[in-house]
Amino acid sequence: xxxxxxxxxxxxxxxxxxxxxxxxxxxxxxxxxxxxxxxxxxxxxxxxxxxxxxxxxxxxxxxxxxxxxxxxxxxxxxxxxxxxxxxxxxxxxxxxxxxxxxxxxxxxxxxxxxxxxxxxxxxxxxxxxxxxxxxxxxxxxxxxxxxxxxxxxxxxxxxxxxxxxxxxxxxxxxxxxxxxxxxxxxxxxxxxxxxxxxxxxxxxxxxxxxxxxxxxxxxxxxxxxxxxxxxxxxxxxxxxxxxxxxxxxxxxxxxxxxxxxxxxxxxxxxxxxxxxxxxxxxxxxxxxxxxxxxxxxxxxxxxxxxxxxxxxxxxxxxxxxxxxxxxxxxxxxxxxxxxxxxxxxxxxxxxxxxxxxxxxxxxxxxxxxxxxxxxxxxxxxxxxxxxxxxxxxxxxx
Amino acid sequence: xxxxxxxxxxxxxxxxxxxxxxxxxxxxxxxxxxxxxxxxxxxxxxxxxxxxxxxxxxxxxxxxxxxxxxxxxxxxxxxxxxxxxxxxxxxxxxxxxxxxxxxxxxxxxxxxxxxxxxxxxxxxxxxxxxxxxxxxxxxxxxxxxxxxxxxxxxxxxxxxxxxxxxxxxx
Numbered sequence: 001x002x003x004x005x006x007x008x009x010x011x012x013x014x015x016x017x018x019x020x021x022x023x024x025x026x027x028x029x030x031x032x033x034x035x036x037x038x039x040x041x042x043x044x045x046x047x048x049x050x051x052x053x054x055x056x057x058x059x060x061x062x063x064x065x066x067x068x069x070x071x072x073x074x075x076x077x078x079x080x081x082x083x084x085x086x087x088x089x090x091x092x093x094x095x096x097x098x099x100x101x102x103x104x105x106x107x108x109x110x111x112x113x114x115x116x117x118x119x120x121x122x123x124x125x126x127x128x129x130x131x132x133x134x135x136x137x138x139x140x141x142x143x144x145x146x147x148x149x150x151x152x153x154x155x156x157x158x159x160x161x162x163x164x165x166x167x168x169x170x171x172x173x174x175x176x177x178x179x180x181x182x183x184x185x186x187x188x189x190x191x192x193x194x195x196x197x198x199x200x201x202x203x204x205x206x207x208x209x210x211x212x213x214x215x216x217x218x219x220x221x222x223x224x225x226x227x228x229x230x231x232x233x234x235x236x237x238x239x240x241x242x243x244x245x246x247x248x249x250x251x252x253x254x255x256x257x258x259x260x261x262x263x264x265x266x267x268x269x270x271x272x273x274x275x276x277x278x279x280x281x282x283x284x285x286x287x288x289x290x291x292x293x294x295x296x297x298x299x300x301x302x303x304x305x306x307x308x309x310x311x312x313x314x315x316x317x318x319x320x321x322x323x324x325x326x327x328x329x330x331x332x333x334x335x336x337x338x339x340x341x342x343x344x345x346x347x348x349x350x351x352x353x354x355x356x357x358x359x360x361x362x363x364x365x366x367x368x369x370x371x372x373x374x375x376x377x378x379x380x381x382x383x384x385x386x387x388x389x390x391x392x393x394x395x396x397x
Numbered sequence: 398x399x400x401x402x403x404x405x406x407x408x409x410x411x412x413x414x415x416x417x418x419x420x421x422x423x424x425x426x427x428x429x430x431x432x433x434x435x436x437x438x439x440x441x442x443x444x445x446x447x448x449x450x451x452x453x454x455x456x457x458x459x460x461x462x463x464x465x466x467x468x469x470x471x472x473x474x475x476x477x478x479x480x481x482x483x484x485x486x487x488x489x490x491x492x493x494x495x496x497x498x499x500x501x502x503x504x505x506x507x508x509x510x511x512x513x514x515x516x517x518x519x520x521x522x523x524x525x526x527x528x529x530x531x532x533x534x535x536x537x538x539x540x541x542x543x544x545x546x547x548x549x550x551x552x553x554x555x556x557x558x559x560x561x562x563x564x565x566x567x
Contacts, residue, residue, distance in 0.1 A: 317567070
């Protein structure tokens with residue numbers, strides 16, 4: 001009898017131990033918390049404003065920004081990227097739309113820098129890459145987006161001729177399949193056939209969709225649609241891209257298209273697939289902390305730029321659900337992921353108080369760092385993502 | 398998540414033939430233990446969203462975790478012999494030990510039930526769990542081995558589906 005009782009107790013004890021080991025193991029190894037925080041619109045706006053302050057403080061009088069900076073050594077690491085310059089100009093015009101002080105002036109100065117590099121190309125105009133025999137198209141595409149944003153913010157049409165010229169150049173880069181050549185050859189005044197960029201295609205798509213929105217009736221919509229169809233159906237296979245491109249610019253393009261027409265089923269399906277690419281990255285990024293344990297089980301935290309692109313992607317999908325009544329049922333979950341990314345960005349940004357611990361606070365406050373280094377696009381993508389999260393968190397924005 | 402998938406997932410996660418092999422109790426006792434287990438699973442399922450919120454876990458991440466755990470469970474069961482009955486309380490008390498605990502109320506079943514409740518609704522989870530638990534006394538002892546292999550094989554396939562569904566989700 002005694003032996004039987006002991007045996008039953010032992011069995012119960014073993015069952016309890018199994019439960020405890022199981023729950024602890026699953027929590028530690030598989031179900032790590034996604035530390036998104038509960039960020040508010042006010043906090044997001046404040047973070048965006050601090051980023052604008054960084055961009056104003058770190059812009060030279062000719063419009064060029066500090067590109068790459070080591071905070072620990074207080075050292076300018078040099079380098080520059082024209083496409084990112086144009087992207088940052090877009091982010092700042094968006095900040096101007098949100099009423100953030102200094103943003104419009106900094107963006108206009110960024111546009112002055114780009115204007116000095118305009119050349120005739122492909123039946124229109126393009127942003128030149130001095131010294132390169134083949135000019136990348138990214139800066140031209142993102143400047144269209146930026147100037148389009150400026151037009152939407154200010155209502156001024158002073159850049160319309162330039163916008164049309166840039167649009168014609170981008171159209172000349174589209175191949176019959178809808179693929180977009182990443183470079184324009186200066187010598188032949190033609191696209192470089194068979195050369196494709198992971199992101200320039202989506203940037204051109206967004207740019208041409210935006211042109212259709214602000215300058216309708218000039219054929220830009222048809223060009224955007226050709227690229228959009230290629231992105232949705234063919235790009236990853238045709239360009240042998242695996243895993244499929246995490247293309248936040250394509251997500252921008254889909255949302256932009258929804259401003260002037262409802263999306264097709266093909267486009268809806270593509271939006272869902274993009275969400276399926278952004279989602280796991282957001283959830284994984286949210287599990288990463290600076291702790292010893294998560295470094296070993298989840299890796300180090302991603303770049304500010306990486307986090308920002310995820311925010312841009314999911315907010316674009318959310319915007320799509322607001323504009324297109326027939327869009328996939330992504331609103332709630334896209335809002336959840338957008339809020340999560342914003343929470344991570346706010347938490348990881350160096351605020352003005354933290355910046356005081358560094359040698360040169362003005363070059364640190366408002367920026368995102370990895371291994372003590374920040375790069376211009378860390379601020380570009382995060383700023384855009386933060387601003388696009390504002391209406392998600394506060395419908396009154 | 399469809400009701401059919403909910404039922405299949407919970408039945409295979411529970412693996413009634415293996416549970417039957419562990420129990421020598423009378424069918425009424427097993428059903429009573431099953432009812433207790435179902436009650437706990439319904440409570441857990443009903444609290445599923447709150448549990449996820451409290452632990453900062455998203456539904457797709459839980460889906461991945463369930464897939465990983467169930468895949469491991471399925472492969473382990475395929476590699477192991479059927480369990481043998483252990484000691485427990487006599488008579489109707491046996492519905493508590495060993496039927497309810499530790500045989501029927503298992504952590505992998507609880508985890509799967511929470512996930513099914515979050516993804517497919519409490520109704521689907523309750524129905525699926527009731528089927529899974531109700532099948533235990535109905536499994537003929539002589540078919541436990543072969544049916545267990547079938548359930549474990551299907552479980553691995555469903556677990557892979559859960560992982561894919563969880564990874565590729567916004």
